[in-house]
Every structure is written in C-alpha cells, then in structure tokens.
Amino acid sequence: PAAFGVTLTFFTFDHSRLAFYSEGDFWVVKSPTISIQGRFEATDWTKKNDKTDYSSIRGIAVGGQFMQGHKIKIGSADTGKITCNGQEILHYFGTAKCGAATLYYNHEGAG
Secondary structure: OOOOOEOOEEEOOOOOEEEOOOOEEEEEEEOOOOEEEEEEEEOHHHHHHHOOOOEEEEEEEEEOHHHOOOOEEEOOOOOOOEEEOOEEEOOOOEEEEEOOEEEEEOOOOOO
C-alpha cells in the first residue's frame, strides 16, 4: 500500500527554506476551498542517516469545498492505508474515486 515517510521541505515564494523540527499535526494548506493537513514525526531514518531530528511527513489528510464533503487520508509506511471518508480504498495498484477526486496508486515514484 501507499506510504509516506519522506522529509518534507518547503521552498517559499521569497526563497526561504522551511524544515519541520516539531512533531504533530500541522496545516500545509488551509483555505475555504482546500485544506491539507500533515502529520509530522521524527523517524529513526532521519536520525541515523541525516543525523538530524527533522520531522518527516507520516500521513496526510485532504478535504475542503473542492472535495464536496469528502475526505482523503493517506497513512504512513507503517499503516499503508488510503481512505475515503474512513473507508479503506486502493489496497493494490489501481484507481479510485473519492468525491470529485480521482486517486491513482501505481509504481511511479518507486525508487
């Protein structure tokens, strides 16, 4: 199943670099139209390989008006779950709908 476990770094319009040191749930985008919330946690990998305590994104939730009342959640590599309105979808490669959104789960992005 799908998985998150990457170090998320944002580059802003003013060319600042943001790295997350804190663990917890944070808004990535929050507007009336779209809301994206990320769950950030330090991992053994970042501690061992990056020699930092940077937090990595371990899950994400997407909702807002554009989702027409629906909510997508993608879990960490530990859970590997993708849900639409709390119901698990995309156990394997394929395509699924969640409201107006179409989700694709495939081999692209595999390293």
